[in-house]
Amino acid sequence: MHEMSIAMSVVDQVEHAARDGGAHAVREVRLQVGALAGVVPDALAFCFELACTGTLLEGAALVTTPVPARAHCTGCSTDWAVGMPPDLCCPGCGSATGTELRSGRELRIESVTWDDGPVCVPAGEPIPEER
Known part of the structure; x- marks a missing residue:
């Protein structure tokens, strides 16, 4: 533990x-x-x-x-709550490569x-x- x-x-x-x-x-x-x-x-x-x-x-x-988990897409500037389990695919453009985990x-x-x-x-x- x-x-x-x-x-x-x-x-x-x-x-x-x-x-x-x-x-x-x-x-x-x-x-x-x-x-x-x-x-x-x-x-x-x-x-x-x-x-x-x-x-x-x-x-x-x-x-x-x-502290909630939030991410940011560098491609389209979308911010979103990633949820649990974390979803790091951008809901705006679908990209998974340009995402940054901002908090969580x-x-x-x-x-x-x-x-x-x-x-x-x-x-x-x-x-x-x-x-």
């Missing part, structure tokens, strides 16, 4: 940032989770609770924000709230899936 390695990575990153920020407890972690990230939200929530045990995050809430693979920390208020964690880097 890769949700456990994701949860442990999130806890490690947030705990490090919280300690550096002088926090004594983390209250909430918000994650963006793309529809194509291969993450089961309920499994992630379960693993997150386990991974938080004995850390500054113990008792913290995990809030996931779903996200897995990033959106924000963290600890004992002295909300602190945004830079979301420039995706969460590593392996420890």
Whole structure:
């Protein structure tokens, strides 16, 4: 179950940032989770609770924000929701070669709230899936 390695990575990153920020407890972690990230939200929530045990995050809430999968055709400039399973053929021109997946693979920390208020964690880097 890769949700456990994701949860442990999130806890490690947030705990490090919280300690550096002088926090004594983390209250909430918000994650963006793309529809194509291969993450089961309920499994992630379960693993997150386990991974938080004995850390500054113990008792913290995990809030996931779903990010829909969308694609763009470079040939005809059509944008569309790719659905599940993903359909990467352009509904406008039928092309499958000039399509770009624009969203849906996200897995990033959106924000963290600890004992002295909300602190945004830079979301420039995706969460590593392996420890």
